Amino acid sequence: MRRAPLACAALAALGVAAARAQQPPLRRVAGTVVSATDSAPVAGASIAIIGTTLRMTTDAAGRFAFPRAPGDMLDLLAARIGYVPEIASLPAGADDDTTVIVVLPPNPVQVSPVIVTASREEHLAEDAPVSVAVATEADLERRATFGVDEAIARMPGVEIQDGQIGIRGSSGYARGLGSRVLLLVDGVPANEADRDGIDWDLLPVTEVERIEVMKGTASALYGSSALGGVVNVITREIPDSLRLRTRFLAGGYADPPFAAWRWRSSPALFGGADLSVSRRLGPVKLLLSGGALGNAGYRENNDDRRAHGLAKLVLVSSPQTEAELVGAAADESYGQVLLWCTQGQCDDRGQAYQPFRVDSTTLGNRTRSTKYLVQAAARHTLSPDLALRGRLSWFRTAFDDAYRTSTDQATSDRLGGEFDAEWHPREGRVINAGAEVTFATVTSDLFGDHSQTGLAWFAENETAVGENGRVTLGVRVDASAVDAVAWNAVASPRLAATWALWPVRLRASVGRGFRAPSLAELFTATAAQGIQVVPNPNLQDESSWSGEIGAAVPASRHLLVDAALFWSEYRDLIEPELVTGGTEIQFTNVTRARVRGLDVSARAADLVDGHLTATLAWTWLDARDLTAGQPLAFRPRNVATLSADWLSAVARADTVTLGFDAHLASRPARVELFEGDRRVAARTVDLRCSWRRGGVGLLAKVDNAFNYLYTLVPRTLEPPRTYSLALTFAQ
Amino acid sequence: MRFSAAVLLLLSLGCDGGLQPATTPTSCPAGICGVVQFRGVLPDSTDYVRVVVYRTIPDSLGQVIAFAGFSDPLPQGPDSARYSCCITPLAPGAYAWVLVVWKKLGVLDVNSAPALLRAAGSYLDPADTTRFGTVIVPGGGGAGNVNIVADFGRLQSISDFFPPAPPPPSPAAR
Numbered sequence: 001m002r003r004a005p006l007a008c009a010a011l012a013a014l015g016v017a018a019a020r021a022q023q024p025p026l027r028r029v030a031g032t033v034v035s036a037t038d039s040a041p042v043a044g045a046s047i048a049i050i051g052t053t054l055r056m057t058t059d060a061a062g063r064f065a066f067p068r069a070p071g072d073m074l075d076l077l078a079a080r081i082g083y084v085p086e087i088a089s090l091p092a093g094a095d096d097d098t099t100v101i102v103v104l105p106p107n108p109v110q111v112s113p114v115i116v117t118a119s120r121e122e123h124l125a126e127d128a129p130v131s132v133a134v135a136t137e138a139d140l141e142r143r144a145t146f147g148v149d150e151a152i153a154r155m156p157g158v159e160i161q162d163g164q165i166g167i168r169g170s171s172g173y174a175r176g177l178g179s180r181v182l183l184l185v186d187g188v189p190a191n192e193a194d195r196d197g198i199d200w201d202l203l204p205v206t207e208v209e210r211i212e213v214m215k216g217t218a219s220a221l222y223g224s225s226a227l228g229g230v231v232n233v234i235t236r237e238i239p240d241s242l243r244l245r246t247r248f249l250a251g252g253y254a255d256p257p258f259a260a261w262r263w264r265s266s267p268a269l270f271g272g273a274d275l276s277v278s279r280r281l282g283p284v285k286l287l288l289s290g291g292a293l294g295n296a297g298y299r300e301n302n303d304d305r306r307a308h309g310l311a312k313l314v315l316v317s318s319p320q321t322e323a324e325l326v327g328a329a330a331d332e333s334y335g336q337v338l339l340w341c342t343q344g345q346c347d348d349r350g351q352a353y354q355p356f357r358v359d360s361t362t363l364g365n366r367t368r369s370t371k372y373l374v375q376a377a378a379r380h381t382l383s384p385d386l387a388l389r390g391r392l393s394w395f396r397t398a399f400d401d402a403y404r405t406s407t408d409q410a411t412s413d414r415l416g417g418e419f420d421a422e423w424h425p426r427e428g429r430v431i432n433a434g435a436e437v438t439f440a441t442v443t444s445d446l447f448g449d450h451s452q453t454g455l456a457w458f459a460e461n462e463t464a465v466g467e468n469g470r471v472t473l474g475v476r477v478d479a480s481a482v483d484a485v486a487w488n489a490v491a492s493p494r495l496a497a498t499w500a501l502w503p504v505r506l507r508a509s510v511g512r513g514f515r516a517p518s519l520a521e522l523f524t525a526t527a528a529q530g531i532q533v534v535p536n537p538n539l540q541d542e543s544s545w546s547g548e549i550g551a552a553v554p555a556s557r558h559l560l561v562d563a564a565l566f567w568s569e570y571r572d573l574i575e576p577e578l579v580t581g582g583t584e585i586q587f588t589n590v591t592r593a594r595v596r597g598l599d600v601s602a603r604a605a606d607l608v609d610g611h612l613t614a615t616l617a618w619t620w621l622d623a624r625d626l627t628a629g630q631p632l633a634f635r636p637r638n639v640a641t642l643s644a645d646w647l648s649a650v651a652r653a654d655t656v657t658l659g660f661d662a663h664l665a666s667r668p669a670r671v672e673l674f675e676g677d678r679r680v681a682a683r684t685v686d687l688r689c690s691w692r693r694g695g696v697g698l699l700a701k702v703d704n705a706f707n708y709l710y711t712l713v714p715r716t717l718e719p720p721r722t723y724s725l726a727l728t729f730a731q
Numbered sequence: 732m733r734f735s736a737a738v739l740l741l742l743s744l745g746c747d748g749g750l751q752p753a754t755t756p757t758s759c760p761a762g763i764c765g766v767v768q769f770r771g772v773l774p775d776s777t778d779y780v781r782v783v784v785y786r787t788i789p790d791s792l793g794q795v796i797a798f799a800g801f802s803d804p805l806p807q808g809p810d811s812a813r814y815s816c817c818i819t820p821l822a823p824g825a826y827a828w829v830l831v832v833w834k835k836l837g838v839l840d841v842n843s844a845p846a847l848l849r850a851a852g853s854y855l856d857p858a859d860t861t862r863f864g865t866v867i868v869p870g871g872g873g874a875g876n877v878n879i880v881a882d883f884g885r886l887q888s889i890s891d892f893f894p895p896a897p898p899p900p901s902p903a904a905r
Contacts, residue, residue: 258751258752260752261752342803343806343812343813344807344809351752351754352753352813353753355750532838532839532840578819584840670820672819673818673819674815674818675761675819675820675821676760676761676762676873678750678760680748680749680750681748708748708749709749710749710750711750
């Protein structure tokens, strides 16, 4: 096991040697990126010299500069949301300064031309060999959500059920335990150390630049937990000049539509504020953000109070070195709603169930939850052919359950370190290789005192095939041990390809995924409603083989269609099972499953003289438990979302936008609990209207406008009609 | 035109259905359902009261907590309560023993079951109330009207049934 880090270091050293041996003459390449529409500078555009490690982002004036670019002929790629990516070919010019102006034509259907999640490095979205959906800053703003989970819940192929994410049916519902999706914050893993779940409120959504959702197995790049996909939350870039941003959010919930279910005399309101300030101070860019939210909740015992803060520091002293430090903290206190009240458990008013109320014996049950994240990342460009990157992170989560009949607590820490190298040995070929180490501990009266150690080595080779194709072959080897005993190693290979069959971009991939059981799944020992949950320290890894074939079709300048057929074969899925005749619950490797389906999305923009933007997304899923010969629980067969926004300029400086999201998720064929309960499909319509003048914006929205009541998980009501008003200011 | 139709179709999605109040279940869509009539005074040491079901009547203590399924905890206080069994899906087929169990506070396992689990009442054969009634759960549906009398004044240790005890006295004899 000691050989792999040595091999990695040797690879890096080999790269350095190779780079130095073939050192070409260098020159300075600088320029400006402007819009083809009005020649205005384009700030925040990604600039890369193709086939090298050199990349950067344009400043507020659209300028960029590479002081040590190769002297031979090179291709310069410029890309920005809302524009067609452009490649400018520069002739050889050793020892000269080269200045270039890159003109970007607008492309309203291009959501995000550059993504990072599909291959750990910046990549043209159209070259990504797997499906990646992106929520942009505009998407986040127009929905004015509380958290990241709400922002991605309408993405094609994504299902959020009471906070637990499933991508293309990878996860059902297990109260957030053992996520099969990995959360990254600026590329650094941030799943909880104890439960392997995701804390969506860790980052203020107002400080998120975009969210990339990589669909399908990504263990070859990211290891355990990426069995079903990856969510990469990318925080905002910090401008050179002073920037202030505030958001005030207030609203309330409608009464239940039926008198028999009304339970409170005063309205249920919520409100909160976020404030951030950022600017460059010499060689340092700094962002500070903080906010608080209070929510009375739409159900009994459902109130929520939270506060959060974020600090980001970016070092910009040298063009060769990028370094950043991110710190985030969140504190939340909320009432626990496990299940709604059924007959006799509360003042049921003669009803079989009261979905807005809880069992009277659980009133007052609360949880306090805190999270702290600190991560540092640095990337150093040694030469146009070789760049090195390192990351360190610490993530602490703690909770205290104060229930009427019991108290539980847990504190967990996750320490992570990663080092990798990006090497371009020749034109059209790039190799990424590195190693990662993680150490997680938990101290809890629920999970006991345990630790989990992980070591990983990964390498991926991407090669151009002809003029139009790229092939990627990679493998990651993960070794892990619980309490430093019984090491277990897993190899996760991946083969992927893209092919440009103008104007269609085809993609295909196949890979193996795995997920190591979380400490909570291994060691939970507790009782809930008289049922014992017992540990299972013999749990094995889950594994899968997954593949997809997809195509992106720009049907016109106004319409982009993307479709993918996907398939996954899972083994040893970890599920909570009733054991010892039904009086105990234990996590066991029981299920062999197959999930296959179709993911289609169409985005139309700039229609009707530039007024209309619309998106239609549909996911069809066939998810079968092959062990039991029945559908997998909590997977809707069809999920569809239609969104449209109409932009109108009502005065010279004012814009008004009217929009809606209509969402349908069919009734899951099976649930694992309370099968006799009435279940319905999820059907919601969200309406919004916004006004903007310069940096000031006002958004009014009504979510679930028809006050349609439904559940996604048993006996847990989704929000009724919700009114919100958001006032934003940015300078 | 087609786009407008799609918009209207999706906007109409929220106009019907959804969860609605239900006073009493009118059917038994899955598992076993019925009404439990409570008698006697609930002991102070109560952890919970549930309906539990067995495929066959257990013939040893080792099988005593091998339930085929169990209901939510029943409400404590009212004279009667409707129940629906079980929390987890109940497979179609015959269930030889459906009963209301009272559980004393404490951790339940095979060893502690005789001390903690008491039978408060069983579903009886309507044609012969001296015998347990067998309930047939049909495929794709449920078995309703499986009504039980639970008497907290006549709790019997679950171990009294292994080996099977004599048939319970008829309600008339009580």
